[in-house]
Amino acid sequence: MKVAVLKGGRSLERGVSLRSGARVEDAxxxxxxxxxxxxxxxxxxxxxxxxxxxxxxxxxxxxxxxxGTVQELLEILGIPFTGPSAAACARCMDKVQAKDAIEDxxxxxxxxxxxxxxxxxxxxxxxxxxxxxxxxxFPLVVKPSRGGSSLGVKFAASPGEVxxxxxxxxxxxxxxxxxxFVDGRxxxxxxxGDEPLPVVEALLLEGDRxxxxxxxxxxxxxxxxxxxxxxxxxxxxxDVALSTYRALGCTGFARIDLILGADGPWLLxxxxxxxxxxxxxxxxxxxxxxxxxxQLVERILDLALxxxxx
Amino acid sequence: MRSSAMRxxxxxxxxxxxxxxAGGLPDTSTFPPQSxxxxxTRIAQKSAAKALQxxxxxxxxxxxxxxxxxxxxxxxxxxxxxxxxxxxxxxxxDLVCKVLLxxxxxxxxEAPTYPGAIPTLCSYQADVVQVECDEDxxxxxxxxxxxxxxxxxxxxxxxxxxxxxFQNPAGVTMSxxxxxxxxxxxxxxxxxxxxDNPYGLLRYGGEPMPPLYQLDGGDFVIYLGTFSKILSxxxxxxxxxxxxxxxxxxxxxxxxxxxxxxxxTQYFVREYFAERRWQxxxxxxxxxxxxxxxxxxxxxxxxxxxxxxxxxxxxxxxIWATLPDxxxxxxxxxxxxxxxxxxxxxxxxxxxxRGRHSMRLxxxxxxxxxxxxxxxxxxxxxxxxxxxxxxxTGEQPAPKPEAGSPxxxxxxxxxxxxx
Numbered sequence: 001m002k003v004a005v006l007k008g009g010r011s012l013e014r015g016v017s018l019r020s021g022a023r024v025e026d027a028x029x030x031x032x033x034x035x036x037x038x039x040x041x042x043x044x045x046x047x048x049x050x051x052x053x054x055x056x057x058x059x060x061x062x063x064x065x066x067x068g069t070v071q072e073l074l075e076i077l078g079i080p081f082t083g084p085s086a087a088a089c090a091r092c093m094d095k096v097q098a099k100d101a102i103e104d105x106x107x108x109x110x111x112x113x114x115x116x117x118x119x120x121x122x123x124x125x126x127x128x129x130x131x132x133x134x135x136x137x138f139p140l141v142v143k144p145s146r147g148g149s150s151l152g153v154k155f156a157a158s159p160g161e162v163x164x165x166x167x168x169x170x171x172x173x174x175x176x177x178x179x180x181f182v183d184g185r186x187x188x189x190x191x192x193g194d195e196p197l198p199v200v201e202a203l204l205l206e207g208d209r210x211x212x213x214x215x216x217x218x219x220x221x222x223x224x225x226x227x228x229x230x231x232x233x234x235x236x237x238x239d240v241a242l243s244t245y246r247a248l249g250c251t252g253f254a255r256i257d258l259i260l261g262a263d264g265p266w267l268l269x270x271x272x273x274x275x276x277x278x279x280x281x282x283x284x285x286x287x288x289x290x291x292x293x294x295q296l297v298e299r300i301l302d303l304a305l306x307x308x309x310x
Numbered sequence: 311m312r313s314s315a316m317r318x319x320x321x322x323x324x325x326x327x328x329x330x331x332a333g334g335l336p337d338t339s340t341f342p343p344q345s346x347x348x349x350x351t352r353i354a355q356k357s358a359a360k361a362l363q364x365x366x367x368x369x370x371x372x373x374x375x376x377x378x379x380x381x382x383x384x385x386x387x388x389x390x391x392x393x394x395x396x397x398x399x400x401x402x403x404d405l406v407c408k409v410l411l412x413x414x415x416x417x418x419x420e421a422p423t424y425p426g427a428i429p430t431l432c433s434y435q436a437d438v439v440q441v442e443c444d445e446d447x448x449x450x451x452x453x454x455x456x457x458x459x460x461x462x463x464x465x466x467x468x469x470x471x472x473x474x475x476f477q478n479p480a481g482v483t484m485s486x487x488x489x490x491x492x493x494x495x496x497x498x499x500x501x502x503x504x505x506d507n508p509y510g511l512l513r514y515g516g517e518p519m520p521p522l523y524q525l526d527g528g529d530f531v532i533y534l535g536t537f538s539k540i541l542s543x544x545x546x547x548x549x550x551x552x553x554x555x556x557x558x559x560x561x562x563x564x565x566x567x568x569x570x571x572x573x574x575t576q577y578f579v580r581e582y583f584a585e586r587r588w589q590x591x592x593x594x595x596x597x598x599x600x601x602x603x604x605x606x607x608x609x610x611x612x613x614x615x616x617x618x619x620x621x622x623x624x625x626x627x628x629i630w631a632t633l634p635d636x637x638x639x640x641x642x643x644x645x646x647x648x649x650x651x652x653x654x655x656x657x658x659x660x661x662x663x664r665g666r667h668s669m670r671l672x673x674x675x676x677x678x679x680x681x682x683x684x685x686x687x688x689x690x691x692x693x694x695x696x697x698x699x700x701x702x703t704g705e706q707p708a709p710k711p712e713a714g715s716p717x718x719x720x721x722x723x724x725x726x727x728x729x
Contacts, residue, residue, distance in 0.1 A: 013322035
């Protein structure tokens with residue numbers, strides 16, 4: 001089968017995407033497929049039209065690749081592709097949209113408020129900050145609405161730290177959200193097809209929990225898979241993750257990130273195209289379920305080609 | 311290992327549409343291709359077999375003669391036996407760490423320090439302690455206090471790493487007084503100083519300063535040099551000068567690492583120096599870089615908001631700019647990349663997460679038009695963040711200084727100053 005691997009692009013997560021793409025290409029070659037690697041650029045459509053691949057493996061992360069843009073093009077060109085549809089990708093990428101959908105489905109997600117820059121620059125939204133800080137309490141989390149990894153995500157421990165956190169978050173997107181901080185265990189549930197994979201837990205080894213960068217530094221975070229959960233906890237976590245996956249209209253695969261607090265799970269976000277590098281969580285979860293990386297890639301391709309029966 | 315998020319951001323700076331003020335690239339476009347061709351042809355005709363063969367681990371004597379010329383231009387006259395030719399200056403740093411460091415050893419370096427030294431020091435598990443710089447380089451008075459504190463804890467640094475001239479990234483140069491004091495301290499306390507001097511000959515103003523190696527005579531100073539900034543970084547040729555007991559170990563380390571430095575590029579340097587024009591080429595580079603530095607300084611005055619400060623270096627390749635403390639330059643880089651311009655976030659020059667409000671700007675790698683446009687774009691994204699912060703807090707942006715008023719050159723606090 002001729003498989004186009006879409007990777008790179010202009011997103012801030014270009015580096016991760018190139019690593020994901022390279023690993024997928026190796027696996028596809030070992031599986032005996034004809035591989036067409038494409039660093040997504042201005043000639044993307046031209047190359048897809050000229051090469052007519054049987055299927056496209058989307059290994060792009062961040063804005064441009066994970067937000068439905070590329071998926072929309074593939075839908076127009078009639079090329080089957082891996083992962084969620086354009087509409088589902090767009091919903092997952094935008095944390096505000098995703099949280100709306102999660103809440104509409106009756107699932108728990110921490111309280112939040114969203115603002116765009118215009119609200120602050122032109123409508124004096126700063127005067128409303130005090131009121132919402134009262135509602136959310138401290139510490140609170142400030143996030144760009146669209147963005148991957150931990151980029152631009154900041155904790156504010158007091159009102160004085162909020163403006164600076166907002167300036168940082170607005171560096172990544174024109175819309176940001178302020179979210180209530182939920183204390184608890186950090187879990188990720190990857191879903192493949194319609195099956196949840198074993199739960200992964202991120203354990204911070206050093207540095208404090210308010211340091212988001214620590215999570216992406218080698219040696220400062222360890223991942224445990226499967227996470228040590230009681231059967232009840234595991235069921236609760238997996239149930240809400242699967243419901244979120246469905247509420248967002250995901251197909252193929254996705255990774256749902258959540259916090260397990262003292263009062264149960266709280267959904268944070270969904271990643272429509274989770275990383276596929278050798279340190280990424282989806283491959284780790286697949287491995288814990290007994291799937292090698294090649295088997296994972298093959299399964300993802302199957303799901304793209306026969307979504308109805310898969 | 312450094313944050314992978316930042317490493318990924320830096321990966322995007324290589325996109326062709328991005329004006330990168332992030333690199334540390336010298337301009338190799340001015341090296342005449344016909345002279346390169348002639349030199350390589352002579353090598354092929356006269357010494358093909360030798361140039362394609364292994365060479366001595368220490369490097370060829372003829373390469374050392376070229377190194378002696380370069381060091382002589384700054385007043386140094388080392389014993390050729392104390393010199394080893396390395397695969398770029400970076401390998402010289404790596405070898406020094408390899409032979410001197412055990413895990414947990416204290417190494418003192420400047421704050422900020424050369425970003426490329428940090429992964430090397432960390433990979434040998436050094437306990438890096440950084441001493442603040444001001445406009446006269448590393449604050450040697452602070453270093454003295456630090457040494458006393460370490461002594462009281464029963465600890466001794468294995469070495470002090472410094473780029474005393476036109477420092478990467480801050481662009482500052484250590485004063486003569488501090489150089490003398492540093493060398494005295496090293497001698498009195500028997501601590502090695504590793505002097506990294508890639509930019510010494512790239513001076514655009516002010517008076518030449520004696521290298522630490524010259525002041526010390528090479529007893530306690532290990533000297534690192536490179537052809538990267540005066541000829542080409544692509545040939546990967548640098549060197550280290552060290553006293554015999556250290557040199558013996560470095561030679562063993564080098565043997566283990568790669569047996570010898572590229573013989574082909576050593577032959578190239580030999581041929582190139584034989585033409586006796588290397589100093590003219592350095593002078594040409596100095597003229598080019600001086601204009602680029604002036605252009606960048608001018609652009610900073612025009613396009614950076616009044617809240618920003620920066621250094622105005624007398625040489626080298628870098629300017630260090632500092633923004634208000636509510637702007638994180640790693641986050642700002644994400645915004646700057648959308649405007650197709652890049653710089654190095656200051657955090658890359660610290661081991662402990664400091665430097666978040668500063669950035670390193672390179673003026674040697676792109677032409678004057680791109681420098682001006684690059685600084686204009688960065689200035690615009692900073693101004694947007696300053697304005698946003700104003701909208702969030704009610705703080706008014708500072709007024710732009712009048713034309714002709716003193717520029718914002720307040721690079722670092724002077725040692726001992728309040729505030």
